Amino acid sequence: MKVTLKDGSVKEFAEAKSVYEVAKEISEGLARVACAGLVDDQVVDLRYLIDKDCTLNILTFDDEEGKKAFRHTASHILAQAVKRLYPDTKLAIGPAIDNGFYYDFDKEGSFSAEDLTKLEEEMKKIVKEELPIERFELPRDEAIAKMKELKEDYKVELIEDLPEDAVISFYKQGDFVDLCAGPHLMNTKFVKAFKLTLVAGAYWKGDENNKMLTRIYGTAFTKKSDLEAHLAQLEEAKKRDHNKLGRELGLFTTVDVIGQGLPLLMPKGARVVQLLQRFVEDEEERRGYLLTKTPLMAKSDLYKISGHWDHYKDGMFVLGDESNDDEVMALRPMTCPFQFMIYNASQKSYRDLPLRYAETSTLFRNEASGEMHGLIRVRQFTISEGHLVVTPEQLEEEFKGVVDLINYMMTTLGIENDITYRFSKWDPNNKEKYINDPEAWEAAQAKMKKILDHLGINYKDAIGEAAFYGPKLDIQFKNVHGKEDTIITVQIDFSLAERFNMTYVDKDGEKKRPIIIHRTSIGCYERTLAMLIEKYAGAFPTWLAPVQVKVLPISEKYHDYTEKVVKTLKDKGIRVEGDYRAEKIGYKIREGRMERVPYLLIVGEKEALNNQVAVRSRKNGDEGPVDLNDFVERIVKEIEAKEK
Numbered sequence: 001m002k003v004t005l006k007d008g009s010v011k012e013f014a015e016a017k018s019v020y021e022v023a024k025e026i027s028e029g030l031a032r033v034a035c036a037g038l039v040d041d042q043v044v045d046l047r048y049l050i051d052k053d054c055t056l057n058i059l060t061f062d063d064e065e066g067k068k069a070f071r072h073t074a075s076h077i078l079a080q081a082v083k084r085l086y087p088d089t090k091l092a093i094g095p096a097i098d099n100g101f102y103y104d105f106d107k108e109g110s111f112s113a114e115d116l117t118k119l120e121e122e123m124k125k126i127v128k129e130e131l132p133i134e135r136f137e138l139p140r141d142e143a144i145a146k147m148k149e150l151k152e153d154y155k156v157e158l159i160e161d162l163p164e165d166a167v168i169s170f171y172k173q174g175d176f177v178d179l180c181a182g183p184h185l186m187n188t189k190f191v192k193a194f195k196l197t198l199v200a201g202a203y204w205k206g207d208e209n210n211k212m213l214t215r216i217y218g219t220a221f222t223k224k225s226d227l228e229a230h231l232a233q234l235e236e237a238k239k240r241d242h243n244k245l246g247r248e249l250g251l252f253t254t255v256d257v258i259g260q261g262l263p264l265l266m267p268k269g270a271r272v273v274q275l276l277q278r279f280v281e282d283e284e285e286r287r288g289y290l291l292t293k294t295p296l297m298a299k300s301d302l303y304k305i306s307g308h309w310d311h312y313k314d315g316m317f318v319l320g321d322e323s324n325d326d327e328v329m330a331l332r333p334m335t336c337p338f339q340f341m342i343y344n345a346s347q348k349s350y351r352d353l354p355l356r357y358a359e360t361s362t363l364f365r366n367e368a369s370g371e372m373h374g375l376i377r378v379r380q381f382t383i384s385e386g387h388l389v390v391t392p393e394q395l396e397e398e399f400k401g402v403v404d405l406i407n408y409m410m411t412t413l414g415i416e417n418d419i420t421y422r423f424s425k426w427d428p429n430n431k432e433k434y435i436n437d438p439e440a441w442e443a444a445q446a447k448m449k450k451i452l453d454h455l456g457i458n459y460k461d462a463i464g465e466a467a468f469y470g471p472k473l474d475i476q477f478k479n480v481h482g483k484e485d486t487i488i489t490v491q492i493d494f495s496l497a498e499r500f501n502m503t504y505v506d507k508d509g510e511k512k513r514p515i516i517i518h519r520t521s522i523g524c525y526e527r528t529l530a531m532l533i534e535k536y537a538g539a540f541p542t543w544l545a546p547v548q549v550k551v552l553p554i555s556e557k558y559h560d561y562t563e564k565v566v567k568t569l570k571d572k573g574i575r576v577e578g579d580y581r582a583e584k585i586g587y588k589i590r591e592g593r594m595e596r597v598p599y600l601l602i603v604g605e606k607e608a609l610n611n612q613v614a615v616r617s618r619k620n621g622d623e624g625p626v627d628l629n630d631f632v633e634r635i636v637k638e639i640e641a642k643e644k
Contacts, residue, residue: 003050006057016051019044020186023058033222034058035066036183043069045183047135061222071096073133073185074194074220075103080176081122082107082216085115091178092154092204092213099230099482100219104202106154110214116196119216123194130189131173135182143168147179154204155179193227194220197234201370208368237480242533243374249538249595251529251546252375261372261379263526268546271575272532273382273525275544277360280384280409280522287405289358289386294338296362300328305499306337307435311468317364317379331364335385336493336518340500343389348504353514354394358386358521375530376485382525388517389502395492395515396451402490402519403455406475409522414644415477415535419487421457422474423449424465434468435495444494445471467518469495475523480534487527491518539596539618542635543642549576549635550597551613552588554604556580561608565601565628572636589616599635 003011003022011025019037023030023046037044038057043065050056059066075094082089082105094103105111111119138146140159147155158179159168171180173188185191198217204210221227238244246252251269258264265273285291297319303309308316312333320328332338339357348355362382371377390398410416426434426441434441448471452459459473466472472491476484493516496502503511522528532540542548549569553562562578569576579588585602592600601613606625613631615623 001051002053004055016049018046019048019050020046022050022056030058033060035060035185036069038065043183045135046186068096069183070185070191071101071220074191074218075101076171076173076178076184077123077126077188077191078119078216078218079103079178080126080173081119083176084122085118090154091152100217102215102217104213104215106211106213111199111216116199120196127188127191129174130187132187133184134172135169136172137167137169140168191220193222193224194218195227195231203370206370208370240480240534240537242530245538246375246533251533260369261367263375263378269529271546272529272540272544276522276525276528281360284358284521289356292339292342292357292359294335294359297329297331300330302337303330306496307468307499308333315365317366333363333365335359335361336387336496339387340496340502343502344500350391350504350506353504354388354390354398356386356388361385375526376479378526383523384521386519386521389514390517392515396454398517399451400455402517405521406488412642413532414541418477418535420476421459422462422465422476423452423459424462424472424474426466426471427464430464434466440494444492448492467491469493477531485527487523487531488520493518541642541644542598543639545598546575547577547597548574549599549601550592551576551578551601551603552585552592553580554585554602558603558608561603565603565613568628568632572632574635
């Protein structure tokens with residue numbers, strides 16, 4: 001039996017070996033840090049028995065899948081601690097996630113901060129007990145019987161949901177047994193550096209119609225120093241969290257009587273979004289986009305043509321009752337069907353293509369209450385939506401143009417190094433979710449892959465994340481807590497042109513179907529605002545700052561000169577405020593800093609006599625007296641260049 005290792009070397013064995021045993025053959029040190037194995041591109045347990053020729057990569061904590069196995073083990077240690085201290089608690093699920101793990105419990109009452117401390121202490125005991133972790137399998141009936149015996153109702157439901165031919169595996173550590181696919185470490189002793197970080201609510205299976213469970217989040221590392229660094233990062237993340245900071249800075253708020261997922265942009269937040277919209281619309285116009293303005297709702301007939309009624313109805317706000325009303329309307333969840341109707345208003349020739357439509361669109365999506373968070377996921381939002389109608393020959397060049405526009409936007413916002421790319425494909429095993437045309441899907445995905453490779457985009461494949469009508473390129477951004485969100489999408493659509501009978505007359509005089517590119521250029525403005533709050537900790541670049549300058553008179557004697565300075569700046573289009581309050585200058589400066597204003601201009605006797613301002617900038621601190629006209633020239637240039 002030949003085992004080909006990651007470095008290309010080959011190990012030969014006369015008999016079957018576990019992944020752990022192979023790791024030990026390589027080196028004792030590797031065996032000590034091994035978390036899982038990758039056998040022929042499949043992540044497996046260290047206990048997995050290799051009995052034929054294969055490729056093998058020993059996964060450690062440095063590998064993403066190795067981290068998951070390590071932290072998944074930590075989640076089981078947490079569950080064992082919960083069952084020891086609160087034996088009546090029922091177990092739900094406990095996976096590894098980015099930067100940590102969680103476990104969902106059904107417990108009478110929630111867990112307090114004191115409870116978390118107790119649980120951490122119990123987890124330390126379990127680690128010190130050095131419990132071997134064993135894997136075993138059971139036939140379906142025995143597995144159900146075992147979970148019923150343990151009164152684990154959620155586990156019974158999970159087993160019943162599995163396919164009939166599924167392998168049903170369990171992991172045991174001491175007297176604790178859990179239904180789990182794994183993989184896990186070999187012993188509890190390796191999980192020494194961990195912390196429980198948060199208690200939250202979570203619906204069973206993510207469905208708001210199900211019972212609300214209690215979710216405990218935690219994280220785990222191999223070294224205490226790495227844990228401490230991570231916890232320090234979490235503290236910094238809390239300070240930057242847009243949901244907290246955005247409210248403190250007066251950018252947005254929410255009100256219960258208005259409703260969940262319906263944020264109110266306050267004057268400062270609305271100003272930032274307005275600046276972004278103007279920037280986007282001007283740039284799109286420069287690149288040949290045609291502006292449209294379409295209704296916020298339409299009859300169900302429109303969504304039936306597009307397929308949204310069949311594939312997306314649960315995510316829509318429907319106005320009316322299909323069983324009783326002659327006409328049922330729905331608020332629009334996207335703009336594409338409306339822009340297609342604009343295209344169809346007249347017959348197009350190949351000479352008219354490409355056509356680039358753009359619209360600042362307000363959209364409505366019926367998000368589950370448990371999914372909504374601040375400005376990240378809301379029920380009403382505004383998006384820089386656009387659709388390009390192209391011939392097959394124009395597809396690659398126009399797709400390239402869209403990516404170039406997005407890159408320009410990301411670079412201007414200063415987040416070009418913070419984004420990643422995901423190639424979202426359909427899942428052929430879940431055809432109900434998509435338009436069922438396997439050949440068209442494969443052709444569209446092959447076409448898109450070719451384009452992405454030509455553009456040199458470094459992307460990850462994501463099976464099952466496509467739109468129902470076509471594959472897409474997703475631009476991803478991680479929030480301060482490490483959760484990844486999609487901020488921009490570009491989609492190739494092979495279906496809707498036919499559904500809407502969209503045609504163009506080609507050079508040969510024949511009517512043909514165009515290809516459609518769906519895209520946003522900066523994404524959802526609410527989500528982008530949240531992202532920028534966290535990126536800059538509320539200290540927006542000067543061109544985006546809702547207040548760019550504050551003028552602070554030392555005393556009432558200099559109010560007249562303050563007004564002159566304010567007027568001079570306003571005349572140049574600069575967003576400026578004068579602080580005329582009868583407060584000490586030190587207090588005014590501290591408040592201006594807290595508000596993240598880029599420039600504070602202090603004026604007193606000397607400044608008034610010499611037509612100067614004493615500049616305190618966010619970047620450079622106290623810059624001393626500067627001629628007023630020189631400062632105006634400087635800040636105007638900074639704004640025009642959109643400096644970061």
